[in-house]
Amino acid sequence: MEQEEVGLALGLSLGSGPYQLKEQPSPSSHSGTLLEPSSLSLGLPAKDSPAAPVRIAAVKRELRMEEDDEATDRALYSVASSALVVAPDDDEGCNSRKKLRLTKEQSALLEDRFKEHSTLNPKQKAALAKQLNLRPRQVEVWFQNRRARTKLKQTEVDCELLKRCCETLTEENRRLHRELQQLHALNHPHTAAFFMPAATLSICPSCERLTGVPAAAATTNGADRPKPSGPGRATHLFNPFTNSAAC
DNA sequence: ATAGCTCAGCTATTTACTTCA
DNA sequence: ATTGAAGTAAATAGCTGAGCT
Numbered sequence: 001m002e003q004e005e006v007g008l009a010l011g012l013s014l015g016s017g018p019y020q021l022k023e024q025p026s027p028s029s030h031s032g033t034l035l036e037p038s039s040l041s042l043g044l045p046a047k048d049s050p051a052a053p054v055r056i057a058a059v060k061r062e063l064r065m066e067e068d069d070e071a072t073d074r075a076l077y078s079v080a081s082s083a084l085v086v087a088p089d090d091d092e093g094c095n096s097r098k099k100l101r102l103t104k105e106q107s108a109l110l111e112d113r114f115k116e117h118s119t120l121n122p123k124q125k126a127a128l129a130k131q132l133n134l135r136p137r138q139v140e141v142w143f144q145n146r147r148a149r150t151k152l153k154q155t156e157v158d159c160e161l162l163k164r165c166c167e168t169l170t171e172e173n174r175r176l177h178r179e180l181q182q183l184h185a186l187n188h189p190h191t192a193a194f195f196m197p198a199a200t201l202s203i204c205p206s207c208e209r210l211t212g213v214p215a216a217a218a219t220t221n222g223a224d225r226p227k228p229s230g231p232g233r234a235t236h237l238f239n240p241f242t243n244s245a246a247c
Numbered sequence: 248a249t250a251g252c253t254c255a256g257c258t259a260t261t262t263a264c265t266t267c268a
Numbered sequence: 269a270t271t272g273a274a275g276t277a278a279a280t281a282g283c284t285g286a287g288c289t
Contacts, residue, residue, distance in 0.1 A: 099262075099263045099264070101263090101264070101265090119255090119256080140256095143256095144255095144256070144257075147256085147257080148257075148258075148259095151258095
């Protein structure tokens, strides 16, 4: 395949695909988003780098080129390196994996908007895309990924909280067992309290007192639980999901 | 009521790119 | 200076549920 043919293939393929080729020098006149220098020339690595053959093969696959000869590769390099690759303005034919790195300014503005609203309506999306000189789809994807990151972080926080809660409960359980054994050993009159159903007993983590919920109340939701009936009474409730006592 | 369609959002995954040892 | 592993984030594919006809 000669250089002209490669150029035609690139032009045809990229012209209708997600990236368009423009002859240099015309960076100021392009209609799309200029990719960063590392993304120029179809992202081809240095001609003699080990990654070059792999990248060339990928580009040929992308362009559905059948030719497998050195001349085609050379031509591909020659044409691609003499052109600027620009991202398109519309959403048509986005089937390339070429990735645009957002600038600090773009990221900052997106973050600001995300703080205001974690989702965008089509109008907001279009306006933001225009402001950032990105495609609406890119803004949409950014918000999607940002929501996913937020959720992941929250999940990690929740997980850590549950882990600590579990450790606290395990420790309290051990302590209760020890306390029970001591009471049995001493035949303490309050031992009777420990024959309540196990599920109705817990320890208030803030004051470390044994708390007892009447069996009837323990089987219902919190709405009709008895209120504390005075200072020092053992009605402290512990919510394992907030790791805080309701006393 | 329900089947079919569209659309937005989510999740999982891929992959280009960066950073760092 | 180079390289490879690990991390990050943009992009993709596929699924789901809501809303509409």
